[in-house]
Amino acid sequence: MKKLLWATALSLSMMGGTAALAATPSGVLVVAKNIDDIVTIDPATAYEFSSGEIVANTYDRLVQYEPEDPEKLVGGLAESWKVSDDGKTITFTLRSAKFQSGNPVRPEDVIESFRRVLTLNKSPAFILTQLGWTKDNLDTLVKKVSDKEVALTHTGAFGPAFFLNVLAARPASVVDSVEVAKHVVNNDMGHAWLNGQSAGSGPFKMTKYAASESVTLQANKDYFRGAPKLNVSIQHMKEVGTQRVMLEKQDIDIARGMGSDQIKALRGKADITIGEYPQAAVHFVSLNQKTPGLQNPALWEAMRYLVDYDGIANKLLAGQMAVHQAFWPKGFPGALNDTPFKSDPAKAKEILDKAGLKDLSFDMDVISSAPFLEIAQSIQATMGAAGIKLNLVPGTGAQVITKYRNRTHQMMLLYWGPDFIDPHSNAKAFAYNVDNADDKYQSTTTWRNAWLVPELSERTMAALKESDPAKRLKMYYDLQKDVQAQGPIIVMFQAQDQVAMRSNVKGYVHGATSDLIFYRNVTK
Structure with a gap:
C-alpha cells in the first residue's frame, strides 16, 4: 500500500511540487x-458517497455551494440569473469559463448535460424529474436564449428557491458535451469514458481512477475562481489501524473513516488535528400511532426527557454522533440547532404521573449493529428508570426497514438523510401526511408512523411554494420547532465524521454531505 501511495503521490508531485524525504x-x-x-x-449516474465527493471537486453547476461558505448558495457557472414573474422560469447568464479540455462553457453544454441525466435515467435522475422534465419535453422547457444565456422552466407547484436547490444537486453538473461526444461507445453517451476521467470545468481534473486503489485529481490552472494550490491523491485505505500509523509517520496528510479508538489515540498530539463534522443523517425514535398505547402526546413529551443525549454522543459513541433534535441537519440552510431536551427522568416521571400513564411496555425495533444497538440499550435503560419497559427487537437493516415501511412496528430506532440540499427533502418526510390509509404508501416517517398531520402538511407545501428565500427558510425553521415539540418522533442525534489530519493542513472543508467536501482552498 505504501509503495502504491508514494508512486501515485510522486507522479502528482511532478505536476507541481517536489517530494520531501520525511513527509x-x-x-x-x-x-x-x-x-x-x-x-x-x-x-x-453517480449516487455513492465517494463518487459524489469527486464530482463536487471536478464539475461545476449553474448554482452551487462553495468552500468559502458551504451553507450559502452562490453562482457557479452562472454569474447571474433572473426569475420570471410567475417563478416558473429562471434565465441564467453564463460566466466566461472553460472546461478542462479548453472548450468554452456554452448553453448547449448545460442543455446536453441535463439531457444525459434524463436519457440515461439512473438513480439520481429523479432529482431533475421533480421539475417536470423528461427526455421528451426537455427542449420545450430548457432553451438557449443567446450565446451566454439559457432559460430553464419547471412545471411544478413550488417556488424558485426549491428550483435553485435542485439545480445545485449532483446530477445538475455541467459536462463538456463536445469532448464527451468524441467518446461515445454503443450509444452510451460517453458513460464508460466518464468513469475514468472527468470532463468538467471544476477546480480539479480527474486524471486517473483505479477501482479500490486510488483517485488522482490534478489542479485546474484555468479554474475561474483561481487554481488550487495542491494536487490531490485519494488512496483507498480500508484498514483504520493502517491509516493511523501512516498519518503519524507523515505518509498521508488526512485520514478519514477511523474508529473512536484510533481518534482517541491521536488526540492531544501536537502535529495532528482532529476535525469533527456533522453529517446529514439524523437519528430518531419514532412511535407508531397505530399502536393505541403510543397515541398520548404526554407520553411523547415524557420520552423526550428519557434519552441520555450527552452521554450517548460524547461518552458512549465518543463524538461520532452529535446531539441534534430537529429533522433538518445542522450545516444546511434553515436548520434548527436548538437542543431544548436533556435527560431528566424525574421530570418525565412527573409528566407520566400527571397523565395517569403507568405499567407501560413497548417493543422497539433496532438494526443489530453498531451504533444502533448501543444507542437502543442506553435508551432502554433510561426509559426503564421512569417505568417504561422497552423490549428491543434486533434485526438486519433490511428487516427493520421493511417492517417500518409496512407499519407493523411499535417503536423504531432509525435514521434519515436528505436526497438533496433543500429543506423540503426532509420536511416532506417529517411534517407531511394527508392520507393515512394503509394502501396509500408514502416514503415518509409521518405515514410510516401513521401520524396524520393536515395542518403541518399545508404549511409544508406552502413553504415549498414560497418565492422569498428568507421567508421560506423561516417557514421550515418553524416547522422543525413544532415537530420537535409536539410530534411522536424524537430526533436525537446527527451523525458526525471525525477526520484526523496533519496540523499543517489548512482550508479543508468537510460539509454535511459528500457533495460538500472541498479541496480547492487546501494548503499545507
Missing part, C-alpha cells in the same frame, strides 16, 4: 479513505 510531497494532498463504494463517477 508527503509538498505539492500533493494525500488523503486516505475507503473508496470501494464507487460504482460510477459519471455525474449523470
Whole structure:
C-alpha cells in the first residue's frame, strides 16, 4: 500500500511540487479513505458517497455551494440569473469559463448535460424529474436564449428557491458535451469514458481512477475562481489501524473513516488535528400511532426527557454522533440547532404521573449493529428508570426497514438523510401526511408512523411554494420547532465524521454531505 501511495503521490508531485524525504510531497494532498463504494463517477449516474465527493471537486453547476461558505448558495457557472414573474422560469447568464479540455462553457453544454441525466435515467435522475422534465419535453422547457444565456422552466407547484436547490444537486453538473461526444461507445453517451476521467470545468481534473486503489485529481490552472494550490491523491485505505500509523509517520496528510479508538489515540498530539463534522443523517425514535398505547402526546413529551443525549454522543459513541433534535441537519440552510431536551427522568416521571400513564411496555425495533444497538440499550435503560419497559427487537437493516415501511412496528430506532440540499427533502418526510390509509404508501416517517398531520402538511407545501428565500427558510425553521415539540418522533442525534489530519493542513472543508467536501482552498 505504501509503495502504491508514494508512486501515485510522486507522479502528482511532478505536476507541481517536489517530494520531501520525511513527509508527503509538498505539492500533493494525500488523503486516505475507503473508496470501494464507487460504482460510477459519471455525474449523470453517480449516487455513492465517494463518487459524489469527486464530482463536487471536478464539475461545476449553474448554482452551487462553495468552500468559502458551504451553507450559502452562490453562482457557479452562472454569474447571474433572473426569475420570471410567475417563478416558473429562471434565465441564467453564463460566466466566461472553460472546461478542462479548453472548450468554452456554452448553453448547449448545460442543455446536453441535463439531457444525459434524463436519457440515461439512473438513480439520481429523479432529482431533475421533480421539475417536470423528461427526455421528451426537455427542449420545450430548457432553451438557449443567446450565446451566454439559457432559460430553464419547471412545471411544478413550488417556488424558485426549491428550483435553485435542485439545480445545485449532483446530477445538475455541467459536462463538456463536445469532448464527451468524441467518446461515445454503443450509444452510451460517453458513460464508460466518464468513469475514468472527468470532463468538467471544476477546480480539479480527474486524471486517473483505479477501482479500490486510488483517485488522482490534478489542479485546474484555468479554474475561474483561481487554481488550487495542491494536487490531490485519494488512496483507498480500508484498514483504520493502517491509516493511523501512516498519518503519524507523515505518509498521508488526512485520514478519514477511523474508529473512536484510533481518534482517541491521536488526540492531544501536537502535529495532528482532529476535525469533527456533522453529517446529514439524523437519528430518531419514532412511535407508531397505530399502536393505541403510543397515541398520548404526554407520553411523547415524557420520552423526550428519557434519552441520555450527552452521554450517548460524547461518552458512549465518543463524538461520532452529535446531539441534534430537529429533522433538518445542522450545516444546511434553515436548520434548527436548538437542543431544548436533556435527560431528566424525574421530570418525565412527573409528566407520566400527571397523565395517569403507568405499567407501560413497548417493543422497539433496532438494526443489530453498531451504533444502533448501543444507542437502543442506553435508551432502554433510561426509559426503564421512569417505568417504561422497552423490549428491543434486533434485526438486519433490511428487516427493520421493511417492517417500518409496512407499519407493523411499535417503536423504531432509525435514521434519515436528505436526497438533496433543500429543506423540503426532509420536511416532506417529517411534517407531511394527508392520507393515512394503509394502501396509500408514502416514503415518509409521518405515514410510516401513521401520524396524520393536515395542518403541518399545508404549511409544508406552502413553504415549498414560497418565492422569498428568507421567508421560506423561516417557514421550515418553524416547522422543525413544532415537530420537535409536539410530534411522536424524537430526533436525537446527527451523525458526525471525525477526520484526523496533519496540523499543517489548512482550508479543508468537510460539509454535511459528500457533495460538500472541498479541496480547492487546501494548503499545507
